[in-house]
Amino acid sequence: xxxxxxxxxxxIFCKVVDNFGDAGVCWRLARILHREHGLQVRLWVxxxxxxxxxxxxxxxAAPLQHAEGITVCRWQDVLPExxxxxxxxxAFGCGLPEGYIAAMAASARPPxxxxxxxxxxxSWVDEHHGLSSPHPQLPLPRYFFFPGFTSATGGLLRxxxxxxxxxxxxxxxxxxxxxxxxxxxxxAQSLTVSLFAYAGAPVAGLLETMxxxxxxxxxxxxxDVLLSAVRAFFGTAADNDRGPWRRGALEVRVLPxxxxxxxxxxxxxxxxxxxxxxxxxxxxxxxxxxxVWQPYRQEDGAHRRKAQAFLDRYxxxxxxxxxxxxxAFCSCWxxxxxxxxxxxxxxxxxxxxxxxxARRWAGDLAAGADMAARLVEFAGNKVx
Ligand code: TRH
Numbered sequence: 365x366x367x368x369x370x371x372x373x374x375x376i377f378c379k380v381v382d383n384f385g386d387a388g389v390c391w392r393l394a395r396i397l398h399r400e401h402g403l404q405v406r407l408w409v410x411x412x413x414x415x416x417x418x419x420x421x422x423x424x425a426a427p428l429q430h431a432e433g434i435t436v437c438r439w440q441d442v443l444p445e446x447x448x449x450x451x452x453x454x455a456f457g458c459g460l461p462e463g464y465i466a467a468m469a470a471s472a473r474p475p476x477x478x479x480x481x482x483x484x485x486x487s488w489v490d491e492h493h494g495l496s497s498p499h500p501q502l503p504l505p506r507y508f509f510f511p512g513f514t515s516a517t518g519g520l521l522r523x524x525x526x527x528x529x530x531x532x533x534x535x536x537x538x539x540x541x542x543x544x545x546x547x548x549x550x551x552a553q554s555l556t557v558s559l560f561a562y563a564g565a566p567v568a569g570l571l572e573t574m575x576x577x578x579x580x581x582x583x584x585x586x587x588d589v590l591l592s593a594v595r596a597f598f599g600t601a602a603d604n605d606r607g608p609w610r611r612g613a614l615e616v617r618v619l620p621x622x623x624x625x626x627x628x629x630x631x632x633x634x635x636x637x638x639x640x641x642x643x644x645x646x647x648x649x650x651x652x653x654x655x656v657w658q659p660y661r662q663e664d665g666a667h668r669r670k671a672q673a674f675l676d677r678y679x680x681x682x683x684x685x686x687x688x689x690x691x692a693f694c695s696c697w698x699x700x701x702x703x704x705x706x707x708x709x710x711x712x713x714x715x716x717x718x719x720x721x722a723r724r725w726a727g728d729l730a731a732g733a734d735m736a737a738r739l740v741e742f743a744g745n746k747v748x
Contacts, residue, residue: 372402372403372404372450373403373404373405373406373448373449373450373451374397374403374404374405374406374449374450374451374452374453375405375406375408375447375449375451375452375453375475376390376393376394376405376406376407376408376452376453376455377408377439377452377453377454377455377458377459377460377461378390378407378408378409378410378439378455378456378458379409379410379411379439379455379456379458379459380409380410380411380414380415381456381458383641383660384414384417384418384641384643385641385642385643385644385660386455386456386458387409387411387414387415387418388418388624388642388643388644389455389456389480389521389642389643390407390409390453390455391407391415391418391419391434391624392521392523392624392643393453393480393521393735393736393739394407394434395432395434395523396521396523396734396736397736397739397740398432398433398434399432399433399523400523400524400736400737401736401737401740403740404435405433405434405435406434406435406436406437406449407434407435407436407437408437408438408439409436409437409438409439410438410439410440412424412425412426412436412438415436417621418623418624419431419432419623419624420623422436426438427441428441439461447464447467447468447471447474447475449475450473450475450476450743450747451475451476451478451743451747452468452475452476452477452478453478453480453739454477454478454479454480455480456480456481456482457479457481460477465499465502465504468502468504469499469502469503469504474503474504474505476505476507476743476746476747477499477504477505477506477507478506478507478508478509478739478742478743479497479506479507479508479509480509480511480518481508481509481510481511482511482642483510483511483512483520483642483645483646484510484512484670484673485512485513485670485673485674485676485677485678486669486670486673487673489510489512489514489516489517490512490514490516490517492508492510493508493509493510493512493516493517493518494507494508494509494510494518494742495507495508505746507742507746509739509742511735513677513729515732518735518738518739518742519732519733519734519735519737519738520646520649520650520729520734520735521643521646521734521735521736522646522650522730522734522735523734524734526628526650527650527726527730529628530628530632530650530651530652533629533632533633537629538632538633541629541630541633542633545584545617545619545620547608547617553579553580554579554580554581554582554615555577555579555580555581555582555635555636555712555715556582556584556633556634556635556636557574557581557582557583557584557634557635557636557637557638558583558584558585558586558630558631558633558634558636558637558638558639559583559584559585559586559590559638560585560586560588560590560637560638560639560640560644561590561638561639561640561658561697562589562590562640562658562660562661563589563590563592563593564661564699565590565593565638565658565697565699566696566697566699566704567590567593567594567597568593568596568597569704570697570704570708571583571594571597571611571614571616572597572704573704573705573708574613574614574708575611575612575613575614576612576613576705577612577613577614577708577712578613579613580613580614580615581613581614581615582615582616582617583614583615583616583617584616584617584618584619584630584634585616585617585618585619586618586619586620586621586622586627586630587618587619587620587621588621591618594609594616594618598611598616606618627644627647628647628650628651631647631648631651631653632651632653634653635653635654635715635719636653636654636655636656636715637651637653637654637655637656638655638656638658638697639655639656639657639658640657640658640659640660641658641659641660642660645657645659649722649725649726649729650726650729650730651722651726652722652723652725652726652727653719653722654690654715654718654719654721654722655722656690656693656694656697656711657671657674657694658697658698659671659674659698667698668698671694671695671698675690675691675694678725679691681721681724682717682718682721683717685710685714685717686714686717686718686721688710689707689710689711689713689714689718690711690714690718692707692710692711693707693708693710693711
């Protein structure tokens with residue numbers, strides 16, 4: 365029996381801790397499982413407003429609705445019985461409802477319980493991916509599933525047609541994108557940058573540096589937490605002031621928070637992408653453009669180890685100068701208080717090399733199976 369036929373109904377549980385990443389990853393996973401693997405997927409989310417920001421067709425008040433073939437349920441309304449799923453995904457260790465766990469245990473064929481973990485490039489992930497962690501009291505099989513960058517991990521989420529869509533995104537498509545956003549396409553001399561980051565990022569320093577650049581820089585900022593720092597930089601406090609703002613070589617454009625599918629287009633339309641967290645970080649890699657990552661900040665400093673582990677992997681094959689420029693800029697962006705102007709100059713100089721490298725990196729990563737395919741295979745091997 366194939367994984368496909370045995371694991372046909374999946375429940376995904378998602379709690380939005382903060383921001384968009386939890387919902388983004390779960391929605392993307394649900395979509396791929398349904399579209400590419402023919403699975404019936406129910407996505408339980410505790411915060412439909414956040415999911416709606418990514419997929420605006422959703423009704424944030426509906427207890428149950430269907431979108432793109434996925435059944436989307438408000439977690440508060442969860443009905444524990446009967447448990448029909450063959451596989452249950454607990455995203456990012458969010459826990460499952462007690463009643464649901466009891467119903468799983470009471471089922472004649474309890475579903476396979478998979479805890480989907482956060483992405484990390486650290487080497488320990490290879491050993492932890494796929495480990496069993498049975499429920500301490502109940503007879504329920506449970507496994508850890510770690511996304512990652514090697515063949516020993518769960519891989520990265522990627523739609524089957526993503527590379528083709530990216531490669532078809534040519535100049536006219538780019539112009540249409542900017543036009544749809546209400547802007548003329550920036551001229552060919554401008555460096556176009558998307559800027560998605562957490563509120564603590566050294567935005568003022570970056571914008572000041574870009575304003576002094578020798579060539580024009582166009583920065584697109586999504587309508588999110590960075591906007592108040594950007595407004596402050598341009599000396600405007602009004603929430604309804606949406607620019608565009610100019611200073612020196614710099615032009616800043618405010619973009620609406622885009623639906624998930626259009627966010628890819630923004631990444632493809634830019635020469636350099638600043639991304640954060642998990643899902644935008646992965647999308648920027650598939651975009652095959654130079655990128656600067658700001659990991660989600662963790663109290664114990666784990667984000668620094670994550671950033672280092674990623675750079676260690678990513679920079680393999682980069683010329684020493686480009687590697688040095690990328691490493692120095694990333695640590696400056698992530699708060700090491702070094703000279704932003706010098707770091708930016710070096711990064712800017714190395715962008716052609718970094719662009720070639722980003723393309724190779726995306727190609728190498730895409731040679732492996734994507735996360736949803738690995739998950740389906742994993743489940744197929746466990747559900748007998
Ligand atoms: O929003 P995030 O900071 O999410 C974070 C991380 O996932 C982090 O690991 C987790 O611990 C924390 O949430 C709770 O960054 P991330 O992961 O990049 O998610 C952003 C999502 O928003 C991603 O799916 C892309 C999407 N997006 C759009 O759809 N449109 C937009 O305009 C933008 C800027 C983003």
